[in-house]
Amino acid sequence: MRNLYDMSPKEVLQLNKSALNKALSRLQSSDSITSLRRSISELREQLYNSSRFRRSRVSDKNVIEFTSDYLNEEMDQIATSQTLERALYYVERLIKSINEVRLNGVNDINLNRWKEYNDIYFDSLWNIDKRENSGVHSAEYWGNFIPQIPYQMMKRYTKKGDWVLDTFAGSGTTLIEGQRLGRNTIGIELQEEVAEKTRRVLTLEPNADKVVSEVITGDSAVVDYPSLLNRYDRQSVQLVLMHPPYFDIIKFSDDRRDLSNAASVEEFLRMMGRVIENAVPILQKGRYLIVVIGDKYAKGEWIPLGFLTMNEVIKRGFKLKSIVVKNFEETAGKRRQKELWKYRALVGGFYIFKHEYIFVFRKS
Numbered sequence: 001m002r003n004l005y006d007m008s009p010k011e012v013l014q015l016n017k018s019a020l021n022k023a024l025s026r027l028q029s030s031d032s033i034t035s036l037r038r039s040i041s042e043l044r045e046q047l048y049n050s051s052r053f054r055r056s057r058v059s060d061k062n063v064i065e066f067t068s069d070y071l072n073e074e075m076d077q078i079a080t081s082q083t084l085e086r087a088l089y090y091v092e093r094l095i096k097s098i099n100e101v102r103l104n105g106v107n108d109i110n111l112n113r114w115k116e117y118n119d120i121y122f123d124s125l126w127n128i129d130k131r132e133n134s135g136v137h138s139a140e141y142w143g144n145f146i147p148q149i150p151y152q153m154m155k156r157y158t159k160k161g162d163w164v165l166d167t168f169a170g171s172g173t174t175l176i177e178g179q180r181l182g183r184n185t186i187g188i189e190l191q192e193e194v195a196e197k198t199r200r201v202l203t204l205e206p207n208a209d210k211v212v213s214e215v216i217t218g219d220s221a222v223v224d225y226p227s228l229l230n231r232y233d234r235q236s237v238q239l240v241l242m243h244p245p246y247f248d249i250i251k252f253s254d255d256r257r258d259l260s261n262a263a264s265v266e267e268f269l270r271m272m273g274r275v276i277e278n279a280v281p282i283l284q285k286g287r288y289l290i291v292v293i294g295d296k297y298a299k300g301e302w303i304p305l306g307f308l309t310m311n312e313v314i315k316r317g318f319k320l321k322s323i324v325v326k327n328f329e330e331t332a333g334k335r336r337q338k339e340l341w342k343y344r345a346l347v348g349g350f351y352i353f354k355h356e357y358i359f360v361f362r363k364s
């Protein structure tokens with residue numbers, strides 16, 4: 001007889017919720033671990049074969065979805081428990097995950113079903129070898145970040161319908177992802193031509209949730225956020241994302257307000273401080289500020305731009321929640337220069353940059 005194990009791991013099972021609830025509560029009256037294991041094994045067959053559990057017989061409200069690997073994992077955990085007490089604890093947990101939604105108030109992740117969020121990163125080392133490049137995303141804008149960064153941040157730190165501010169919008173990676181995820185986004189970009197191109201691109205991206213994705217041309221150190229938000233009848237945003245120039249590594253324009261034109265590291269930090277201070281008042285308390293930045297190398301010295309910028313945020317009362325280290329993707333240009341850089345590194349006594357930082361702060 002075929003059973004749950006025969007399904008492919010990511011196959012989604014749509015089950016009759018009351019029938020599943022009944023079957024699981026029956027497990028709760030097992031009097032020994034052996035009989036519980038037997039019942040679990042029967043249940044796996046029934047879930048796969050019996051029409052009692054099929055969704056076709058019930059209304060949408062009484063349907064619960066699971067991937068087969070998740071359900072198998074939960075059932076394995078019950079069946080391999082050493083004691084009846086432990087096994088019953090896992091049964092109870094499974095029942096809860098079917099009937100209760102537990103949220104943390106900051107995102108839409110149901111904590112009772114956290115294991116099913118396979119798309120979310122949990123650790124602080126991100127080795128991403130491929131840029132997400134679907135739809136209107138493009139790597140064409142030199143210095144843009146990979147869409148996975150705003151995707152992860154919005155999934156973890158916002159809910160659908162929340163408002164996100166990106167103080168250095170560039171080619172609009174955050175706004176495109178926001179539109180896909182049903183988050184309203186406002187992006188500030190200093191260069192009008194860049195801002196205009198981003199506006200055009202955004203019209204080509206589907207907007208199923210009809211969210212706002214607005215690009216404002218301006219200097220994020222002085223933009224009048226309260227009046228900007230007022231237009232939408234709002235006083236605050238729920239997430240601020242900052243992906244500034246990494247000082248002068250890439251010169252974005254000739255505008256003296258452009259952070260890539262700062263005269264020194266100290267001036268860059270002062271300018272960054274002003275951008276932070278301007279955005280802080282409109283960030284809702286308890287919500288998150290993200291800074292994506294890398295270090296730089298100058299005159300034989302490693303300049304820890306990332307940590308220096310991190311301090312600028314901490315100085316302004318934010319709590320540091322995480323430092324994520326992310327690899328740089330290898331562009332074709334960099335691949336060609338790789339051998340030369342290895343040689344330079346050996347001669348100069350340094351290591352070649354392969355990472356940047358994603359600093360996660362919380363406004364207390």
Ligand SMILES: C[S@@+](CC[C@H](N)C(=O)[O-])C[C@H]1O[C@@H](n2cnc3c(N)ncnc32)[C@H](O)[C@@H]1O
Pocket residue numbers: 141143144145146167168169170171172173174188189190191194218219220221243244245246252253257258259260
């Ligand atoms: C590292 S890029 C951001 C790229 C963006 N994350 C993306 O995916 O396209 C930095 C951007 O900040 C802009 N910029 C520099 N100084 C600025 C300022 N004072 N106010 C607003 N934008 C600024 C630059 O023109 C550039 O487009």
